[in-house]
Amino acid sequence: DIQMTQSPSSLSASVGDRVTITCRASQTISGYLNWYLHKPGKAPTLLIYAASNLHSGVPSRFSGSGSGTDFSLTISSLQPEDVGTYYCQQIYSFPCTFGPGTTLDIK
Amino acid sequence: QVRLVQSGVELKKPGSSVRVSCKASGDTFSNYIVSWVRQAPGQGLEWMGRIVPVLNIPNYSQKFQGRVTITRDTSASTAYMELSGLRSEDTAVYYCATDAVTTIAYYFDYWGQGTLVTVSS
Numbered sequence: 223d224i225q226m227t228q229s230p231s232s233l234s235a236s237v238g239d240r241v242t243i244t245c246r247a248s249q250t251i252s253g254y255l256n257w258y259l260h261k262p263g264k265a266p267t268l269l270i271y272a273a274s275n276l277h278s279g280v281p282s283r284f285s286g287s288g289s290g291t292d293f294s295l296t297i298s299s300l301q302p303e304d305v306g307t308y309y310c311q312q313i314y315s316f317p318c319t320f321g322p323g324t325t326l327d328i329k
Numbered sequence: 330q331v332r333l334v335q336s337g338v339e340l341k342k343p344g345s346s347v348r349v350s351c352k353a354s355g356d357t358f359s360n361y362i363v364s365w366v367r368q369a370p371g372q373g374l375e376w377m378g379r380i381v382p383v384l385n386i387p388n389y390s391q392k393f394q395g396r397v398t399i400t401r402d403t404s405a406s407t408a409y410m411e412l413s414g415l416r417s418e419d420t421a422v423y424y425c426a427t428d429a430v431t432t433i434a435y436y437f438d439y440w441g442q443g444t445l446v447t448v449s450s
Contacts, residue, residue, distance in 0.1 A: 223391075256436045258374075265424055265440035266366075266374065272434035309374055313435040317390040320374040 224248050224312050228321035236329045241297040243324045245310035250290045254314035257286055257295045260323075261306040269308075270295060302328055331356045331427055333441035340447050346413040349444045351425030358406040359383075362428035364437060365399060365410040369421040379428060380408060415448045422446075 225248035235241050245255065257270040268277045270286035273293055283298045297304055305328055310321040336350040351363065364379040378389035380399045387399045393412070401408040408425055423444045426437035 253433070254435065256434075258437075260368075260374070265426075265443055266437075267440070268436055268438055271429075271436040275434065277436075277438070311374075311436075316376075316388060317392075318376050318435075320376070323373045 223317055224251060224315060224319055226310055226312055226319050226321035228308075228310060228324050230324060231322065232325040232327075234327050234329045235300050237300055237302060239300045241300050241304075241326065243295045243308050243310075243326075245288075245293045245295070245321050247291045247293075247312050247314075251312045251314035253289050254312060255286075255288065255293045256311045256313060257284075258309045258311065259304070259306050260309060266309065300326075300328070331358070331361065331439040333425055333427070333439055335423075335425060335441040335444045338445045338447075340449065341415050343416055343448055343450055345415050346411060347415060347446050348409055348411040349423050349425075349446070351408045351410070351441050353406045353408075353427075358401075359403045362430065363399075363401065363408040364426050364428050365397075365423060366426060366437070367421040367423045369418065372421075377410065377423075412446075415446075417448050420446065420448045 227246045253273040255273045258266040260266040269280050274286045285296050307323045307325045309323050332354045334352050339347050341347050362381050365377040377393050378399050380387045396413050398411045425441040427439045429438045
């Protein structure tokens, strides 16, 4: 199985800050990388698919980049509603696997 | 647009089985691949398996092979995930999700609200 790692594991930032989360795959996954936000008590929601494509309805402050093994998710200006846990997911091969998550909160 | 509604909270004894349902509305359910993902307390997301449309062929994560059965009833627009041989480590919130597949991407776009399964004696 392809292993996914994320850093940092947790992050505290101020409203308006630029925030970047990184994700690394144990082998190349081309661009088959998705990002989700999971808030407590809710279902995960898709933010970015295929590494850099913004899902419909997701604010433009979210962006993704990367290919191969190294990827990143950036929030250009952090908003209070962005708190939660962010997961990357590789879908290059099954079983698809998720990173361990990055928990983001507001300072 | 698809809305997925899952069955309610379950409390199960070790060694027993649980079946969680996922009812779809709003679009042609039979066209969708449906995956099941779980999250144990304090843990991350874990993919368990999926069922593809038309032939209703399931694919399972090796970790759950032999214990999980994913089915669908197209006429009822409902998918099911049954997990047997329950142990305390299976305590988790279980989600269904529809898989979107394009030429460049594969992702989970619509999700159910989650079903808490607690395994305890």
